[in-house]
Amino acid sequence: MKITKICCIGAGYVGGPTMAVIAKKNPNIKVTIVDINEERIAAWNDEDLSKLPIYEPGLAEIVAETRGKNLFFSTAIDETIKESEMIFISVNTPTKTYGKGKGMAADLKYVELCARNIAEVSTTDKIVVEKSTLPVRTAQAIKSILHNTGKDVKFEILSNPEFLAEGTAIQDLLNPDRVLIGGESGDAIESLANVYGSWVPQERILRTNVWSSELSKLTANAFLAQRISSINAISELCEHTEANVDEVAKAIGMDSRIGPKFLNASIGFGGSCFQKDILNLVYIARSYNLNAVADYWEQVIILNDHQKRRFSDNLISTLYNTVSGKKIAMLGWAFKKDTNDTRESAAIYVADHLLNEQANIAVYDPKVNNKKVQADLNYLNTRSEEENNDLVKSYSDPYETSKDAHAIAIMTEWDEFKTYDWEKIYNQMKKPAFIFDGRNILNKEEMTKIGFEYSSIGK
Ligand SMILES: NC(=O)C1=CN([C@@H]2O[C@H](COP(=O)(O)OP(=O)(O)OC[C@H]3O[C@@H](n4cnc5c(N)ncnc54)[C@H](O)[C@@H]3O)[C@@H](O)[C@H]2O)C=CC1
Ligand SMILES: O=C(O)[C@H]1O[C@H](OP(=O)(O)OP(=O)(O)OC[C@H]2O[C@@H](n3ccc(=O)[nH]c3=O)[C@H](O)[C@@H]2O)[C@H](O)[C@@H](O)[C@@H]1O
Secondary structure, rough: OOOEEEEEEEEOOOOOHHHHHHHHHHHOOOEEOOOOOOOOHHHOOOHHHHHHHOOOOOOHHHHHHHHHOOEEEEHHHHHHHHHHHEEEEEEOOEEEOOOOOOOOEEOHHHHHHHHHHHHOOOOHHHEEOOOOOOOHHHHHHHHHHHHHOOOOOOEEEEHHHHHHHHOOOHHHHHHHEEEEEEOOHHHHHHHHHHHHOOOOOOOHHHOOHHHHHHHHHHHHHHHHHHHHHHHHHHHHHHHOOOHHHHHHHHHHOOOOOOOOOOOOOOOOOOOOOHHHHHHHHHHHHOOOOOHHHHHHHHHHHHHHHHHHHHHHHHHHOOOOOHHHHHHHEEEEOOOOOOOOOOOOOHHHHHHHHHHHHOOOOEEOOOOOHHHHHHHHHHHOOOOOOOHHHHHEEOOOOHHHHHHHHHHHHHEEHHHHHHHHHHHHHHOOOOOOOOOEEEOOOOOHHHHHHHOOEEOOOOO
């Protein structure tokens, strides 16, 4: 099928950047991203590019280049589905918070709603592309909805999981390690391969069956998260043995079979997907009674929770076993640098632990505002909104944030943190002045020379 119009349902962290790049590289295809969230669509259409709902380096430039030419953001979902030959489903698939599989399985209600919407309004044949991360065999459910419309409309279903990482999304999309397309119909697969083929070399476009494609996405995230939990497990051992986790990571990473990437010990991984996708994998394995498999992957999450908890425990015990009434400055709230996304950020959980101990928290993040910080804490339902509001304050200046603080906790590896005048920060803190570097970004010798009591992960 020749593709002239693409519809993407879901204008989020994946839909937005992915479609912007598809539009840039395919000027002859009209790409429309639709969403039920009117506020989000309005932000995507804002004249002022700094108001785009997603911060991602390089994204605003591409939106500026394509928006209004062949890239459109709209709430007209039905009309856009109707006119398009290819429809991407890129809606959220969070962990279920109710019913069977609560806390483990992926909640597929948004995906199912999309499938029903497509089934209802389509009057011509469509290729439906699963872009959201979905449990293996979800395409079966989508197929069943789309193939039982009683209409004379043909639907082909493809799985095309996305591997971009936030903060580097545009680079990842422009130069992907691979594009994965799972499907049954050769024609449909080639239609999608052609869209990517305008910039991705053919040898990097991998064709598989639908089930391998769905499962590869969960597996890739599980392997990546497993590496972080593995190095974080070693970081704790380092702290007891005078080994240095950075040296260990370098030494093992030089083994070409292991490789150097994704071996940064940290406060624990965050983000909207690693935990959700592993829990989903564990749930699927258990549903097939594969308990050894499920236990194996579950340990990645258990270790990650342990890593976050031990960071806050260490901070509390170092501050003489109490943080009650003490100002703790948190630098960074996003789950990683170069994004405004805070979903599952380790900072939220560390703050929550410290608030249970009655700490006063001051937050500075270059891209996250107070409204978001409060919403993240309120979502946990640990204490009242008033208490969160009283105990947690956000600042727009790192020096204000750390003034009179007993300790600084570095939660996100923003580059700008390395460039601060740390002597100035030290001079205005309570003494002894502690730094807990949850990202290992500062230089221990320099910090100690200034006078800080500096501790990091795995050293
Ligand atoms: N965030 C990331 O870096 C990555 C996410 N993924 C996967 O991509 C999917 C989307 O993730 P994000 O973009 O982060 O989510 P998101 O939450 O940022 O965006 C999803 C959007 O879908 C919209 N939506 C939900 N139901 C809808 C419906 N019925 N009709 C129209 N719009 C609807 C929501 O309003 C929201 O704006 C998830 O399955 C996720 O696991 C995959 C790779 C990377
Ligand atoms: O499915 C998804 O959502 C995406 O999940 C991750 O991407 P993302 O979560 O955006 O960012 P990562 O760079 O993977 O970082 C995840 C978390 O791990 C942490 N991390 C990462 C690397 C590392 O060495 N150490 C470490 O603690 C980061 O700080 C962050 O909190 C994957 O890297 C993407 O390939 C995938 O598409």
